[in-house]
Amino acid sequence: MNATLTRRDFIKVATAGGTGLVLSFYLPGREAGAADIASFAPNAFLRIDPDGTVTITVHKSEMGQGVLTALPMIVAEELDADWAKVKFVQADAHPTKYGSQGTGGSASVRTSWMNLRTVGATARDMLLTAAAQVWNVNKSTCRTEKSTVVHSSGKKLSYGELASAASKLAVPSDVKLKDPKDFKLLGKRTLRIDTPQKVDGSAKFGLDVRVPGMLFATIARSPVFGGKVKSFDATKAKAVAGVKDVVQVENGVAVVATNTWAAIRGREALSVSWDEGQWKNQSSASIKQLFIETAKSPGTVEDYDGNVESALASAALKLEATYEIPFAAHATMEPMNCTAWVKDGTCEIWAPTQTPQRAHDEAARILGLPLDKVTVHVTLLGGGFGRRLQADYVADAVRVSKAVKAPVQVVWTREDDMRNDFYRPATYNVLVGGLDSNGWPIAWFHRIVGASSRGLVVGGSTPPYAIPNMAVESHIKETGVPIGAWRAVGHSQNAFVVESFIDELAHAAKRDPFEFRRQLLRKSPRMKRVLELAAEKSGWGKPSPNGVGRGIAVVEAFGSYTAQVAEVAVDKNGSLKIRRIVCAVDCGPVVNPDTIEAQIEGAVAYGLSAAVKDEITIDKGGVVQGNFDTYQMPRIDEMPKVEVHIAQSNESIGGIGEPGLPPVAPAVANAIFAATGKRLRRLPIRPEDLKA
Amino acid sequence: MPSISLTVNKQKHTVDVDPDMPLLWMLRDVLGLTGTKYGCGIAQCGSCTVHLDGETVRSCITPIALCEGKSVTTIEGLSVNRSHPLQRAWMAEDVPQCGYCQSGQIMSAAALLQEKPRPSDKDIDDWMSGHICRCGTYNRIRRAIHIAAGNAKPMDKAGSNGKGGE
Numbered sequence: 001m002n003a004t005l006t007r008r009d010f011i012k013v014a015t016a017g018g019t020g021l022v023l024s025f026y027l028p029g030r031e032a033g034a035a036d037i038a039s040f041a042p043n044a045f046l047r048i049d050p051d052g053t054v055t056i057t058v059h060k061s062e063m064g065q066g067v068l069t070a071l072p073m074i075v076a077e078e079l080d081a082d083w084a085k086v087k088f089v090q091a092d093a094h095p096t097k098y099g100s101q102g103t104g105g106s107a108s109v110r111t112s113w114m115n116l117r118t119v120g121a122t123a124r125d126m127l128l129t130a131a132a133q134v135w136n137v138n139k140s141t142c143r144t145e146k147s148t149v150v151h152s153s154g155k156k157l158s159y160g161e162l163a164s165a166a167s168k169l170a171v172p173s174d175v176k177l178k179d180p181k182d183f184k185l186l187g188k189r190t191l192r193i194d195t196p197q198k199v200d201g202s203a204k205f206g207l208d209v210r211v212p213g214m215l216f217a218t219i220a221r222s223p224v225f226g227g228k229v230k231s232f233d234a235t236k237a238k239a240v241a242g243v244k245d246v247v248q249v250e251n252g253v254a255v256v257a258t259n260t261w262a263a264i265r266g267r268e269a270l271s272v273s274w275d276e277g278q279w280k281n282q283s284s285a286s287i288k289q290l291f292i293e294t295a296k297s298p299g300t301v302e303d304y305d306g307n308v309e310s311a312l313a314s315a316a317l318k319l320e321a322t323y324e325i326p327f328a329a330h331a332t333m334e335p336m337n338c339t340a341w342v343k344d345g346t347c348e349i350w351a352p353t354q355t356p357q358r359a360h361d362e363a364a365r366i367l368g369l370p371l372d373k374v375t376v377h378v379t380l381l382g383g384g385f386g387r388r389l390q391a392d393y394v395a396d397a398v399r400v401s402k403a404v405k406a407p408v409q410v411v412w413t414r415e416d417d418m419r420n421d422f423y424r425p426a427t428y429n430v431l432v433g434g435l436d437s438n439g440w441p442i443a444w445f446h447r448i449v450g451a452s453s454r455g456l457v458v459g460g461s462t463p464p465y466a467i468p469n470m471a472v473e474s475h476i477k478e479t480g481v482p483i484g485a486w487r488a489v490g491h492s493q494n495a496f497v498v499e500s501f502i503d504e505l506a507h508a509a510k511r512d513p514f515e516f517r518r519q520l521l522r523k524s525p526r527m528k529r530v531l532e533l534a535a536e537k538s539g540w541g542k543p544s545p546n547g548v549g550r551g552i553a554v555v556e557a558f559g560s561y562t563a564q565v566a567e568v569a570v571d572k573n574g575s576l577k578i579r580r581i582v583c584a585v586d587c588g589p590v591v592n593p594d595t596i597e598a599q600i601e602g603a604v605a606y607g608l609s610a611a612v613k614d615e616i617t618i619d620k621g622g623v624v625q626g627n628f629d630t631y632q633m634p635r636i637d638e639m640p641k642v643e644v645h646i647a648q649s650n651e652s653i654g655g656i657g658e659p660g661l662p663p664v665a666p667a668v669a670n671a672i673f674a675a676t677g678k679r680l681r682r683l684p685i686r687p688e689d690l691k692a
Numbered sequence: 693m694p695s696i697s698l699t700v701n702k703q704k705h706t707v708d709v710d711p712d713m714p715l716l717w718m719l720r721d722v723l724g725l726t727g728t729k730y731g732c733g734i735a736q737c738g739s740c741t742v743h744l745d746g747e748t749v750r751s752c753i754t755p756i757a758l759c760e761g762k763s764v765t766t767i768e769g770l771s772v773n774r775s776h777p778l779q780r781a782w783m784a785e786d787v788p789q790c791g792y793c794q795s796g797q798i799m800s801a802a803a804l805l806q807e808k809p810r811p812s813d814k815d816i817d818d819w820m821s822g823h824i825c826r827c828g829t830y831n832r833i834r835r836a837i838h839i840a841a842g843n844a845k846p847m848d849k850a851g852s853n854g855k856g857g858e
Contacts, residue, residue, distance in 0.1 A: 064790030064827045189849040191786055198791030199779040201727015201767035205792060208726035216721065241710055259721035260730075261713045333731050333739060333792040333826045382729075382792030383826050414732045594786060594849060598832070602789055605828020628736035628824060637817035639830035 012171065021048040021163040023123050023171075046075055046119050048127075052147055052160030054081045059091040059098035060108040061354050062194060063384030064602070065657045066595040067108045069192045071116060073591055074109070077185045078120030078178060081159070082147035088193060093356030093376035101378075103354045104389050104485065106558035106655020109591055113653050121175040123166075130165040131157050180589060180650065189594040194380070205382045206352030207411065209339040214407040215244060217400045218263040221252040221420055224276040224621035225480040229253060236269040246270065247403040251392075254400045260411050279480030279621040284426075287479050287618060288324075291428035291449040295322075299447055299473035303462045306469030311443035315434030319508050321501060323431065324682040325493040327451070327616035328424040328486055329623075329631060334382020335417035338397035341407035342367060347374045347398060348407075352381040354388040362391040363398045385606065386485035390422055415626040422484025423616055425451040427493055431501045434469075439509030441467045441520070446497070449475040452483040459490020460662065463498050464527055464556055465520035481618060487606050488661040491557040496611075496683060499553035499666030504679060513670065514540050514552050526586050527554055529647055530563040533584035537645050538565035547571065548579070551670025553663035560587040560654030561647075562600075566640075566667035570675050574690035578608065578640040578668060583660060585646055588653035597644040600660035604642050607664030609633040612685050698759045700725070701769025711757035715749070716740045718756050719766060727767040727795050731824070738823030741796035742766045748803045767795035770802060778802055781839040784846035789827035797823050801837050810841050 012023070023046045047055040056072040068088050076086050091098055100111075124144055131149035132139040134157065141152045147159040180186075197203040222228065232253050234246035242262025247254050255266035312318060339350040340363070347367055353359045353376070360376045367374070381388055393412065401408040412420070427450035434443035444467045450457030454476045461472050486492060506516035514535045521528040531554045535541070544550060547569050554563040567580040583600050590596060613632050617624045625631040669680045672690065680689050697706045700723060707722055714733075719725045719742070728751055731739030735750040742751045743765040770776050774783065778801050781787075788794045797820065804811055804819045811819070816834050825833070838844040 062790075064788075066789070189847065191783070191849050192788075194791070195783050195786050195788055196774060198788040198794050199782045199798060200770070200774045201725070201795050203791050204726070205729075207720075207730065210724055210726070259709075259713075259717055261710065261717040261721070264733075265710075265712075331826060333737070333790065333824065334729070335731075381790060383790045385826075411730075414734075598786065598789060598829070601831060602828035605830065606826070627734055628732050629734065633824055633826065634828075634830075635821045635824060636830040636833060637821045639828070642831060 020050055021123065021126070021167040022046070023119060046123055048123070048159050048163040050160050050163055052082070052085050052158055054079065054086045054147070054159070056086065056088050057091050058088045059101050061101070061103040061356065061378055061381055061384065062090070063103065063354065063381035063388065065108070065599060066192055066592065067103070068194045069190065070109050070591045070595060071112055072193065073185055073190060074113060074116040075120040077183055078117045079124045080144040080146065083185055083190070085147055090378050092378065093360040095357060095360065095371055101356045102389070103384070104386060106560070106657040106659060110559055110653045110655055117177050118175065121177050122172060125172050125175045126166040126169050127159055127162050129169055130162045134162070134165060187590045187593065190592045192595070203380055205334050206337045206339070206350065206379045207334060207409070209350040209379060209409060211339060211341060211407040214339065214409055215256050215258060215404065216260045216263045217254045217256045217408050217410045218267045218413065219249065219252040219254045219396060219410060219416070220267050220270055220272050221416065222274050222276070224274065225279045225282070225482065226277045227274045228277065230273045230275045232270060232272040234270060236271070237266040240266040240269055245404050247400065249396065249399040249403060251396070254403070254410070256400060256404050256408060263411065264413065276621065282480050282621045283619050284617045287426060287451070288428070290477055290479070294449045294475045294477055295428055295430050295447055299449070299475040302458050302472040302474050304471040308443050308445050308469045308471040311469035312432060312434045312445065315443055316437040317435040317508060319433045319504060321431045321504060321681055323429040323497045323500065325427045325496065326683060327426045327481060327618070328610050328614045329418055329421045329616050329625070330385045330387035330486060331418065331631060331633065332383030332385060332387055335414055336387070336393035336412040337410060338394045339407065339409040340394070340397035340401040342398060342402040343405070345369065345373060349374065349376045349394060349397065350379055351376055351394050352379045352388060353391070353394065354381070354384045355391065358391045359394040362395050366395055366398050367402065385487040386489070387421060389485055414628070418626050418631055419623040422482045424486035424492065425453060425457050425483045427451070427457055429497045431497065433501060433505045435505060435509050439511060441465070441505050442469060443467065444470040446471070447473045447475070449477060451477060451479045451481055456483055456485060456490055460494040460557060461490065461498065463502065464524060465502060465517070466523055467520070480621060487603070488557060488658040491555060491658070491662040492607070492610060495553065495555045495662030496665040496669070499555065499663065500669050500681065503551070503666070503670045503673065507673070512541070517552070517554060521554070526561045526651060527556055530554060530561045530584040530586050533645055533647055534563035534565050534582055537584065537643065538567070538582035540565060547675060549671045549673070549675025551667045551672070551674055553666040553670060555659070555662040557659045557662055558655035559652065560585060560656060560659040562659045562663055564663040564667040566664070566671040568668060568671040568675055570672060570690050572692045574687045574692070576612065576672070576685070576687070576690055578638070580641045580643065581664065581667070582643045583645065585644065585659065586649045586651065587656050587659065588649050588651045590646060593646055596646055596656050599656045600644045601642045603658065603660030604664055605634055605639060607661040608668070611665035611668050611683060615684050696756055696760050698761065699763040701764070701766060707756070709756055711755060713756050714752050715742065715754040715756055715759055715764065716751035719751065725766050725768055729792055729795055731793065736824070737793065738800060739793045739796040741799040743799060743803065748800055767799060770798065776802065777840040778805070778836065781836040781846065784839060785832050785836040786849070787829050787832040787836050789829055793823060793825045797825065797833055801833070801840070804837070805841060810843060811837065
């Protein structure tokens, strides 16, 4: 049914108080299924007011990736709107109005691209018709520019002046979209709509929500994964000035106070005894031991081609290696938090969430309320990176508000956030490669042992190269450590493994790592092109100063193609300096090149953090690291120069929030090999790995 | 509880709070000035940076008792209408992504320019390395500081409408 939706079906016209034009439209999301269509109630909207203001409802969450600017830009382009008159409104959660509001998988622009263009083009067509009727001229003699319809005679009517008349027209069913070569806004460096509020402190993140009479809460959570409250003594906590109540909730004990500080102090004074459960002896060492043992037996076949076993038997050269990836935390700058107000059979929620609908469902389920009694407002997100796809922190706030019958903001301290994350899975990888007598790969074997979640462990593990015999196997083991999507998901760790091992094969074959890849990508034109572009722009093949090495990696992820060359210097003491990352990207049509550059810069920083800094370790069934003193990340003095080269492309549109991340770690490790001859197969890369 | 008097963004306040309460939580939860952010609580990330009598402090570890009689400037009081050269440069370069750390970054950078009106790359890196930006806006921060200092010019970009949300 989804496929038969016509434009007329998904765009409806309405009037705004009888004076403005409102186009309501339904956005079929990736996950929109039959149930969504059955309750079809279009209400996402493009609205044009008589004063000329164009308002676009944004149904995706802003976590820094620029969606509040990118989605309105797409509409504004086809509408020929005056960009200075465009505003956005952040949509509340709704089960059906917008299709999927889930913000992840680098999917917001690519899943909205055609629909939003159609909405803009439809409104423009209606404004043209309205102007032609007012002037009693042929529509073909009218054109649009900057929120104005202009007649060939030179007379003009603004969109604001035409909004009312346009709102009385039927919605045209077949409007023509612009030829991309006629784009005026799309493809141009455009300043973000949300920047001004982010330089004067007025931007409202989840923690900035203030509701009259609200209380603040912290929750004492089990130090061991899956542990439960056995008993608690709140006497001392309740004696802390400002503490109003101490209540047991699903996953711990909440201390509720008149301000955040009192809630923190009250929790320090609280005494809780825990039933630690089955994971109390879990540690990084025990998990590693489990993975190594498991890796000795065949796993589930995830992907294969040809016959790896016989190809390896006939290989002129066989190479074996193991690669290790640690758990990693998201560490968004704004820790998890949510504000909820449960009262009189309703619930109002203010959440920095990547999944408004999941928050909505979760709150309704906990309270036993119908969805229409629960309102979820989406605030700005102080970082997401996959952490805010979860609704655990929303559930916290709902439960505490219900217990104390007041609006409550549950605040997670940094330690709460670090120790109660849904981590990138740790993995242990066995690789075997075979080269023929000419030095070309004929066999690729990869066995992955990873924690808890198959999809998050194996994603992105199939090598992109033309190797005739290939097999990828997996073992998924429960470790007690909660697992979740972490920026670039499976690609983030598997690109390190795949792009490092292909580099090993290239060196074993005594071939240039760039040329080696290029040959093996001859049937993948988009990958080959970005690989060549990154090599060209980085000066690949030209001599580099002593102690400086270059490494290359290329990845397809989230519909985009990204190649990077890292340039690193390593001194005798093992001090690593990442000097420069040159990135070539093909993400198809470009919305805002400035955002693409920003997202690549950001993905490089996030990827570097996993490459050379981040490691979550487990001891006694919990996370050892608690704050930024022990879980460190690159700072301004460690940030390399990042050069972004966007390949002109008319291919299908891809995502941009994540694709810049996967190549970082392997490009750096490959560059370290070039500089030092040391092959590093374990993340993060540590200073002691680099000492001469 | 003893009351504490201080000036915040040129306004006098007297507050009755736990004298150990960090300035951060007094600003956010008592005065409602939420532009100053909580990131770590242990002076590691810089998100909570404000000026206390003109010097940068980490408000997350500065007890309110130490602020008696002093003058605090937060991001909300840095300028009128985002007119500080750093705020203008931040907008021209589109520095923020999620934006959460940027209040602290700007407050630190403002103190840097007081100290060194024409900072070098190294001056900037040394001064600003107490901050964490998880979105990785570091190179833009460096560029924006140079622009505000008059060392560089902004890149040409299509205009912002500055309207933000409703």
